Amino acid sequence: DQQVKQNSPSLSVQEGRISILNCDYTNSMFDYFLWYKKYPAEGPTFLISISSIKDKNEDGRFTVFLNKSAKHLSLHIVPSQPGDSAVYFCAAIAGTSNTGKLIFGQGTTLQVKP
Amino acid sequence: SQTIHQWPATLVQPVGSPLSLECTVEGTSNPNLYWYRQAAGRGLQLLFYSVGIGQISSEVPQNLSASRPQDRQFILSSKKLLLSDSGFYLCAWRIPGQGFTGELFFGEGSRLTVL
Numbered sequence: 001d002q003q004v005k006q007n008s009p010s011l012s013v014q015e016g017r018i019s020i021l022n023c024d025y026t027n028s029m030f031d032y033f034l035w036y037k038k039y040p041a042e043g044p045t046f047l048i049s050i051s052s053i054k055d056k057n058e059d060g061r062f063t064v065f066l067n068k069s070a071k072h073l074s075l076h077i078v079p080s081q082p083g084d085s086a087v088y089f090c091a092a093i094a095g096t097s098n099t100g101k102l103i104f105g106q107g108t109t110l111q112v113k114p
Numbered sequence: 115s116q117t118i119h120q121w122p123a124t125l126v127q128p129v130g131s132p133l134s135l136e137c138t139v140e141g142t143s144n145p146n147l148y149w150y151r152q153a154a155g156r157g158l159q160l161l162f163y164s165v166g167i168g169q170i171s172s173e174v175p176q177n178l179s180a181s182r183p184q185d186r187q188f189i190l191s192s193k194k195l196l197l198s199d200s201g202f203y204l205c206a207w208r209i210p211g212q213g214f215t216g217e218l219f220f221g222e223g224s225r226l227t228v229l
Binding site: 104 | 146148150156157158159160163165171173202204206208210217218219220221222223225
């Protein structure tokens with residue numbers, strides 16, 4: 001049972017344009033969402049997060065949007081840069097969890113072309 | 115500052131051989147610890163987590179086991195590896211308590227190839 005889904009395995013965009021990565025979830029108990037970025041042969045690093053009490057969180061070039069009714073979130077990168085090329089994982093958790101178990105999606109490989 | 119290390123970074127093992135991957139965290143006490151696996155073409159799958167010494171929870175039935183002999187040490191093991199155990203294994207930690215308001219911190223990962 002895939003509770004967090006990233007249905008696009010890959011995305012290619014031109015440098016300077018917007019990258020939009022999508023994520024869907026099924027568990028209505030999830031109330032905290034995170035995006036991680038991963039380069040090959042390295043561990044993922046935290047990028048940005050959003051609580052379910054918000055519908056938008058912005059950090060520099062990165063913005064995460066949350067649509068609770070649709071159980072959908074997206075990560076916008078504007079403008080995209082070649083260094084953004086990586087695998088992006090969406091993750092979710094029930095905020096009351098004291099175990100800290102993050103449930104990850106399958107990942108989307110972003111390629112930003114110069 | 116806190117750091118996490120896992121080793122070995124790369125491992126090639128024959129089917130049926132044992133496995134031991136080790137992870138240690140420095141600069142914090144009583145962390146929550148996690149083992150994730152990224153299999154080829156798949157996402158990050160949570161394998162085990164631990165909220166204290168000797169406390170291990172398994173998320174999926176599998177050929178692997180985990181142990182936490184010390185507060186900041188987390189070990190992933192197998193007695194007999196299968197081909198399907200190949201993947202990129204990631205150890206992670208977080209500060210426990212207070213609900214979840216922060217991220218997991220991941221180690222560098224261990225690439226396991228079972229032949």
